[in-house]
Amino acid sequence: xxxxxRNKLIDTAIAQLQYSYTPYSNFKVGAAxxxxxxxxxxxxxxxxxxxxxxxxxxxxxFFKAVYDGCYDFAAIAVVGGPAGKPVQAQDEPSGPxxxxxxxxxxxxxxxxxxxxxxxxxxxxxVKLPELLPFGxxxxxxxx
Ligand code: THU
Numbered sequence: 001x002x003x004x005x006r007n008k009l010i011d012t013a014i015a016q017l018q019y020s021y022t023p024y025s026n027f028k029v030g031a032a033x034x035x036x037x038x039x040x041x042x043x044x045x046x047x048x049x050x051x052x053x054x055x056x057x058x059x060x061x062f063f064k065a066v067y068d069g070c071y072d073f074a075a076i077a078v079v080g081g082p083a084g085k086p087v088q089a090q091d092e093p094s095g096p097x098x099x100x101x102x103x104x105x106x107x108x109x110x111x112x113x114x115x116x117x118x119x120x121x122x123x124x125x126v127k128l129p130e131l132l133p134f135g136x137x138x139x140x141x142x143x
Contacts, residue, residue, distance in 0.1 A: 006115055009034055009077035017084040020044040029057035029080035036072040041065040058100040075113035086119040093118050104128055105135040
């Protein structure tokens with residue numbers, strides 16, 4: 001993907017941090033999901049007093065898209081960390097959680113790109129099979 005489009009997606013994800021609802025962790029995450037038709041779906045994490053009911057930023061974006069009838073995705077930008085800032089001590093940013101990787105696997109192909117903001121402003125990019133090797137899909141259930 002072109003750097004300019006990637007950077008715009010990162011900026012859109014940063015703009016979602018203000019909506020992040022994190023009274024329990026203050027770990028704020030924003031996401032911007034680019035559909036193949038050019039539409040961008042945004043998301044933030046939404047926590048809950050019953051912790052397991054928390055929804056990550058990535059899944060918020062995916063579920064908004066699917067609700068909108070969109071199923072074809074090119075890339076997602078994910079930003080944030082404690083108080084919305086990437087963790088400084090790590091060269092690699094914190095990646096999406098396992099549940100979000102599985103949701104990506106449901107709707108995205110092996111070319112799907114995940115762009116993560118690093119501390120210091122750089123971007124770390126991987127494709128879905130790097131995040132979730134040997135992923136479980138509907139094809140895995142066929143006899
Ligand atoms: N979280 C996300 O929104 N996305 C990630 O990629 C990792 C974790 C959220 C869930 C929870 O609100 C907080 O970060 C701490 O786990």
